[in-house]
Each structure stands twice: as C-alpha cells, then as structure tokens.
Amino acid sequence: MSLKLSRSGVFLAGLAVATFAFVAAGCGGGGGGGAPEALPSSSCTAIEYKGDGDPDYIIASDLPLQGSSRTQTGQMVAAIRYQLEQQDWKAGDYNIGYQQCDDATAQAAKWDSGKCSQNANAYAANDKVIGVIGTFNSGCAAIEIPVLNQAPDGGIGMVSPANTYPCLTVNLPGGCDSTEPDKYYPSGTRNYIRVVAHDAYQGAALAEFMQSQGVKSVYILNDKEAYGLGVATTTRKAAESVGIKIAGFEAWDPKATSYTSQMQKIKSTGADAIFLGGLIDENGAQVIKDKVAVLGPNDGAVKLLAPDGFTQQSTIDESGTAAQGMFMSIAGVPIDTFKGAALDFISGLQSGPLQGKAIDPYAIYGGQAAQVLLTAIENSDGTRADVIEQLFATDGSIDVIRDALVALESSSHQIYEAMLADAGQE
DSSP states (O other), X not given: OOOBOOTTSOOOOOOBOOBOOOSOOOOOOSSOSSSOXXXXXXXXXXXXXXXXXXXXXXXXXXXXXXXXXXXXXXHHHHHHHHHHHHTTTEETTEEEEEEEEEOEETTTTEEOHHHHHHHHHHHHHOTTEEEEEEOSSHHHHHHHHHHHHTOTTTOOEEEESSOOXXXXXXXXXXXXXXXXXXXXXXXXXXXXXXXXXXXXXXXXXXXXXXXXXXXXXXXXXXXXSHHHHHHHHXXXXXXXXXXXXXXXXXEOOTTOSOOHHHHHHXXXXXXXXXXXXXXXXXXXXXXXXXXXXXXXXXXXXXEEEEOTTSOSHHHHHHHXXXXXXXXXOBSSOOGGGOOHHHHHHHHHXXXXXXXXXXXXXXXXXXXXXXXXXXXXXXXXXXXXXXXHHHHTTOBTTOHHHHTTOOOOOHHHHHHHHHHHHHTTOO
C-alpha cells in the first residue's frame, strides 16, 4: 500500500482496534558556520552525535519526558536514536545531531503549555534546527505548529508520531471550529504532518468495535483537553451513525479525588459501556478504579473502552487490577500485525536499546517519523523551506512501516466518509 502526503490531509497508517484483557494490572539553515549551538539545557539534553566531524544540523524531538507518558515517550526517543544509528547519523550528505527536548514539567507531570511555547521559540531561533519530531500531545502541537510555521527560512518541518486531534490538519464537521486548521498555519503554507491516523478514523473503528461487542448505549466522558474532547466527539458521532445510543456526554474533572458520584449518575442511565476520551495522565487511573468500584468489572455488564491516550503501560501500573478487561485502541497497527521491514526494525530496537522489554506501539511511529524527516532532509537543498517541500513529497511506502500498512476497514472508512458527507465535505 503506497500513500501520499498532502497539504490538506494526513499520512494514514492502517487503523485497527487492539483489545487488551489485562490479567494484571535566528535565520539561515545553509549548513555552514561550524558546529551547531545546542538548544537550551532547561528543556533539552546535550547534542548527541556519533558520526564523523561535526553535525551540520540538529533535529529535535519534542515529547513529554515526565509524568505517566514517560515510559512510552522514552521508547519513542530510543526509536529515533536507533534510526539515526542505522543511518550513521546522516541524512544523505548532511551530518545530523539530535537533541531530545522535554515539553513536560515536574509540577504538571505532563505536557505544559508554557514549556511548549518556550521550546517552539527556541527551535525557531536556532538556525541549525532543521526539523522537529513531535509533539506527543495534540494540545502542545496546537501551540508549537504556528510558531514553527513562521520560523525564519520558510518555517520548520514538524513530523508527529502520535498526534491524533483531527483539526490540526482538517476541518471536521461538528468537531473543529471555523478557524481550524488554517489558524495553525499563519504563513499560508503547511509545515506539519503526522504518521498516524487522526481520531475521526479511530472514532469510527471504535464505534464499529462497540457494535460488534453488542453495545447498545454508551456514556462518553472526556478530560477537557483538545485531544480528549476531540476523540470523544468523533467517537460520539460515529457511535450515533451506527445506531448506538449516547446515554450521556460530559467531562471528568482531572483534579477530582473521587468519581464515584459521577459513576453513580452513569449507572442510573442504564448505559452498557463507558468511553474515556482522554489521557491516563489526567487522573485516568482513578476514573478506572471508581468505574469498577461502582459499575463492576470491565468484562461484566458495563464495558470500559478508551483510545490511545490510555494504551500504555502506565494504565496497568497505575490502575492495577481495575484495568482488567478494558478495551483500548491505537491509531495505527497493533504490534502483533507488523511484518517485513517493520518487524526487522522492531526486532533490532527490542534486542538493542530496549534490552528485551515489551515494545510500545508508538515507539515504531517514533522511528517512522524520524525516517520520514531524515529522508526529507536527504532530498532537500539544506534549507528549512525545502525540507518542508520534501516532507510533502514523501511516499508512504517508506521502509520502516511500509510492509505493515494496511487498508482501513471498509466499514470504518464508510462511517468516516458519511460524517464528512453530512457537512458537505469530501
């Protein structure tokens, strides 16, 4: 399957629902002028480079390296570094250094809006930063994309391995405001792509899966974040389109100490499923525990479903046995379906940097994002503007996950297309 990137769309990997029954819980950019100046140590590690001579350029990863997502993002960093090592720290004739930058704070224990803004401005000001891999959280991307879009030398290309909020690239009916996605690209030229499917597809697949599980009525919660509200909204619309009743749609308060009263309210509706649109970082473990305490086990009368914001080891670690039997989705391909070049990448990453640890699905997309960016740099004339041009000329059959790409389930695709048709979009 060969896919093409477009300025108005996204790069779509195959979307599948993975089920887990847990048994336990400046300006320029010409490449001259000597070694690059490092990005600020307040956010970023020192420049990593293991090639000959000095690096010509820096690529930075922008991910939350503190909080519940740190295990997942740590694997993504390992995958990016591994891809650089496979290419001898080069992109064609260019020597590439790497800095891993943290967009989280210890106080927030997750991504922080101020840190995202600070990081983006640092990238824009450093004329040796030729591209950014990130972000992990869509809310952070919404802050960084416009800054990088207006960076000197034509903007900075940004490749996300994990953002799934649709409105970063498309205007989805009923899910985006009228200014999205154009407001993220003030220069008028797109500089951002992603290597995962957005949440309209994830919502469609989730609705189809709920239908297959016999769900008749679902209560949808969200964490009030851009991503959480977005995936909750697309899942609601998709569920309605397949005839599932929406018993309720509201937010949970991430700062609450208990959700038992909210679960009692859900119980009174007679819903036979709950969907958690959001992140485990937003007190998601307590939501899961209180769901089980009030409504029983997840494989009982009331099923529990969650999107990729929960599909990580920290959900098991923090929720314990309460996570048993819940279903989670990913905006890509489940680990056990990878093959070919992708499986080779996984094997090398697992036996090397990960030292035999179980691999997170998004680690592979971290490696894919790195390969896409490095290929664009290799094919460019060494300017930021041309790297962006080359990103949008990238063929989706690139090796890291080429053999793992699969067609979307036809019914899921039809659900999504029907949602667009309702608003007169193509």
